[in-house]
Amino acid sequence: MIGPFKQFTSIIGPNGSGKSNLMDAISFVLGVQSAQLRGAALRDLVYSFDLADKEERRTAYVKLVYEAEDGVETVFSRHITAAGTGEYRVDGRACAAEAYNERLKSHGILVKARNFLVFQGDIESVASKSPKDLTALIEQISGSEDVKKDYEEAMKARHKAEEDQHAAFAKRKTLAAQRKQMKEQKEEAEKHARMTEELQRLRVEHVLFKLFHIDFDTQRHEAEIAEAEEELRAHEARVEAAAREMEEKRQLKASRAKDVLVLERKIANHRAEVDGKAPSAVRTREEIARAKKKLELATKQLERYAADAETSAADAARLERDLRNVEAAEAAFERELEKKGKKAALDLGEAQMREYNKKKEEAGAKTFKLRQEREGLANALQADDETRARLASTRDELEARSAALVEARDNELSRLATLESSAAEARAEMAASKEREKALENEKRKSRAKQEHLTNKIEELSGKLREAKADRKESERETRALEAITAMKRLLPGVRGRVTDLMKVSQKKYNLAVITVLGKEADAVVVEDSKTAKECVQYLKEQRVAPMTFLPLQEIKVHEPDEALRRLGGTAKLCLDVVNYDAAVSRAMIYAMGNDTVVCDTHAEAKKITFGGDRRFKVVSVDGTMIKKSGEMTGGSSGSLEAKASRFDAEEVEVLRADRQAAEEALTRLRPVAALVDEEREAVARLARLERDAQYYAVDIKMASEKVQKFESEAANIERALNETLPALEAAERACAASRAAVEAVDAKVHAVEDEVYASFSQSVGVENIREYEAHNLATLQRSAEERAKFTQQRAKLSEQLNFERSRDVAGPKRRAEADIAKNEAELARLTEAAEKARAAAEKAKAALEGWERDAAVARAEAAAVDAEVRDLRERHSALSGEGAKTQRLIANKSAAAEALREQRADIIAASRMERLKLPRAEGDEDDETLALPAPESAGDGDAMETDDVEDRGEHAGAWREAALRAKLDYDGLPQRLKQAPRPSDRERLDEELRAETEAKAAALARLEPNMKAIDQYESVKERERAQAEDLETARRRTKETQETFDSLKNERTTTFMSAFEHIAAAIDRVYKELTQSESHPLGGTAYLSLESPEEPYNHGVKFTAMPPTKRFRDMEQLSGGEKTMAALALLFAIHSYRSSPFFVLDEVDAALDKTNVEKMAAFIKNRSHGTGAASEGHACQSIVISLKDYFFDKADSLVGVSRDVQGACSKVLTFDLGEYEE
Secondary structure, three states, rough: OOOOOOEOOOOOOOOOOOOOHHHHHHHHOOOOHHHHOOOOOOHOOOOOOOHHHHHHOOOOOEEEEOOOOOOOEEEEEEEEEEEEEOOEEEEEEEEEHHHHHHHHHHOOOOOOOOEEEEEHHHHHHHHOOOHHHHHHHHHHHHHHHHHHHHHHHHHHHHHHHHHHHHHHHHHOOOOOHHHHHHHHHHHHHHHHHHHHHHHHHHEEEEEEEHHHHHHHHHHHHHHHHHHHHHHHHHHHHHHHHHEEEEEEEHHHHHHHHHHHHHHHHHHHHHHHHHHHHHHHHHHHHHHHHHHHHHHHHHHHHHHHHHHHHHHHHHHHHHHHHHHHHHHHHHHHHHHHHHHHHHHHHHOHHHHHHHHHHHHHHHHHHHOHHHHHHHHHHHHHHHHHHHHHHHHHHHHHHHHHHHHHHHHHHHHHHHHHHHHHHHHHHHHHHHHHHHHHHHOOOOHHHHHHHHHHHHHHHHHHHHHHHHHHHHHHHHHHHHHHHHHHHHHHHHHHOOEEEEHHHHHEOOOHHHHHHHHHHHHHHHHOOOEOOOOHHHHHOOOOHHOOOOOEEEEEOOOOOOOOOOHHHHOOOOOOHHHHHHHEEOOHHHHHHHHHOOEEHHHHHHHHHHHHHHOOOOOOOOEEOOOOOEEEEOOOEEEEHHHHHHHHHHHOHHHHHHHHHHHHHHHHHHHHHOOOOHHHHHHHHHHHOOOOEEEEEEEEHHHHHHHHHHHHHHHHHHHHHHOOOOOOOOHHHHHHHHHHHHHHHHHHHHHHHHHHHHHHHOOHHHHHHHHOOOOHHHHHHHHHHHHHHHHHHHHHHHHHHHHHHHHHHHHHHOOOHHHHHHHHHHHHHHHHHHHHHHHHHHHHHHHHHHHHHHHHHHHHHHHHHHHHHOHHHHHHHHHHHHHHHHHHHHHHHHHHHHHHHHHHHHHHHHHHHHHHHHOOOOEEEOOOOOOHHHHHHHOOOOOOOOOOOOOHHHHHHHHHHHHHHHHHHOOOOOOOOOOHHOOOOOHHHHHHHHHHHHHHHHHHHHHHHHHHOOOHHHHHHHHHHHHHHHHHHHHHHHHHHHHHHHHHHHHHHHHHHHHHHHHHHHHHHHHHHHHHHHOOOOOOOOOOOOEEEOOOOOOOOHHHHHHEEOOOOOOEEHHHHHHOHHHHHHHHHHHHHHHHHOOOOOOEEOOOOOOOOHHHHHHHHHHHHHHHHHHHOOOOOOOEEEEEEEOOOOOOOOOOOOEEEEEEEEOOOEEEEEEOOOOOOOO
């Protein structure tokens, strides 16, 4: 017990007596940490006399009684436990260190700032503090340090928000630049799209221009064909009239020929019928055997399916019966159980039953919650047990189904192996039959080829003979024209001659191509000028000669040949380069053949040159097929053209006749190939049978494989179901065990309560406990529960099996098998009947065939007699038919031209399709699905391919061509100027203009090279820019919020700091003056504080400057020790005046002072303690000062003496009140 302390108490005592321990005790109880005291840990603060005391784990505490101005006392105590831990108490109640410090703070005691303590050395520390240290000290005193952490976090948040704002602004600036760039690319892409659309329109217009004129020319050719066909029908009528004049001889020839033909036809037909019925009979017998085999197989399947259905029905009936038996047994068990329960209730007397019921109610009330808990656990146990039973039943069913599936799969695999073996044998036999058929086909083909070759040769020679006779007539007209040209050359000097006479073809193979190119210009006459041409026309009129075309060299307009056409490659050549002519007539040759006409060897190459490049030319192949620039194609029979290219003489006609007669004789010597045909038919029939067998095997193998896969799939599904069921079953069993254990635990609690309640009753009825009496009832309940569980399990298992049997489709396979049997029986009956009919018909046909062969021999002999007359009749008939040959050739040429135009039309539509050009369809013309398919490629294009692919492509190309020909196009949108171009030259000019415009547009489009994704990218960038603008706005708001938060904390920190600083700065000068006043220096010294930065004072230093009396201003380091102490004391007292604590403890702060300054300081502390000094401003503060100087403590109100107790190895304390004594 030390105290009580007066307003000014001085603690005195010799060195080592324990004065500082008192200081430590006050600091300890006020919450100063042990590290700031004289110990590293709390245990170090406990006094230990020797090693034994240290090992004893002693406890210690310090208690401080604080009396407030209103007289209320508060007891603060701090304890050190035996474990070395600290404990805080206020008024005897333990509390946390924070609550302890808050309670001290409520009395003005700031533990953290230590505004109530000045230890030894603190004076020197304060005197040597740097400006930054003074700032930190003021922050602690002012409390602004409490917001320092929030201030720094707010500053970081503000910097982070500013950085985010700058980053968002930079991103937005980047996106703005991207948007500008994307906008330019977008505009370029839109321009490209517009130009693409315009290019498509030009291409469609170009295609429609070609197709319009192709359709126009096709209609013109078709009209000319109709006119020529009408003329041909009239000519045929004339031929028929001439033929009637020879009817007598023709009747004889016709009669004989008819007899021979009829007999040979009958023989051939009946031989084919007789021979054809043999393989048909074989095929029928094989089909009968196969039908029997299928019928036998279907019968076996039906038996198997019927047995399966009966087994399934029996199983279902048995399961239903078992299920009913289980349900009946369960009902009987429940009735028996109810009877037993009633009988057991009658064993007690009435009084005992009342007592039993009363006890039961009491026990029920006490165990109500336990029984509710048990009931819930029992229900859970029952549910888990039912789940376990259901899962066990499911497991057993799945295992049974799995075994059945494995057996079915093995049986099907065995059948599949047998089928595959049979199929392999059928394939081997089929390969041998194919080889045999191929050999027969080759032999028959050679025989037929020879016959066809002779027939074609006869027809070809006959045609040449007819043409030779027609050529002679044409040569007569040509002779007359040549005579007129010769006369004009003689009479008119400017006449050069006919175009064909002025040129020479370099190679014979180009004759037809050159004549085709020249066309009507082949008979044109080259003259010097137009005047000569007019004179020639006048001459022809006077001489009544057919009109001619004249080419005036000086007036005709031509262009030089295109040199690029000489470098096309392949067999292509400029047409002008395959003929030789005089340079004087070159203009006429260029005009007649064109400066850009190309000749090549094949039609395919001609098409490739015409349509394969960007530019088109007029191309002709050596067979006379010509393709113009517009796409118009001309070709077909070229007899008249060949007549212009060659001359026939009489010797050639005779040679042709001799060749024809030899071919006819060779044809008559050919024998029929009936035997080969018969053998081939038999081989084909056998191969067809084998192929059908192979198909049947393939179908059976496929079905067997599918069944195996189905069984394996079902087995896998069952395996997966088992894998899912087994863990669930194990979990259910574990759940049952856990639930059962929980029920047993609750039962034990219930039994304990019941034993207590039923104790007297059990004793009265002579049983150990109530359960002994109820044992047989409980046994009955247990057995009933077990029986119910068994019934539940059996019922679930039977229901699962019954549902499986009912879900099986056993009737479906049986019905299908019965249908197959009926179908096979009908097929077998039909085949048997057909075989019988075929046998009878074959025998009848064979007998008739023998009679007709005898009649045919006689007819052939008679036919040989009239053969000479037939030849004469044929030649005379050919002469009459010659006049119609020209008309037929005209029709053929026009038909070929029309067909070529249609082919060209289809090619153009195909090219448009590949170029994705949408052509306008005429109103009412429905879309054809075939045209929606990809357009076919040219026959000669691409690599070689398999035969099947070629056939498929051929079928597709044919269908596509027909659809293209049927398509009706709408030409209303085609400009009128493009429709009005009847002449080929006009069409070529317009075609060239359209092509040039299209190429120019395409070239301009190609130069753009836009980014077609720019439109979407532009929208994406705009969207990102909008999002970034929102992010920027969010960042700005965040920056503003963080700035406001920072400003608020800065203002709070600054206000708090400056409030303390201004108070201390104002008080320090008064305190320093009071400490340094003397009679010789009544004004005392001067001291002041200054800030290094008024903006943020807490982040910079505070300078403390003191000027002792008669001294000038100087830094703290330049003052003497006593001056530093006085200045430091002035600063400490000034700081203490701000939020001053109710008491102030100082430990030997006068050590460095001389007597004068000690007396000054003692007077100051006394005045401050009683509130009488100028610096105290009327506020008293209790002062406790440790001092060894008598001229200091003699001014105190009381003394506390500390001395050592040698015997007790501790310190003694004596308190002496000086208030009773006058100074």
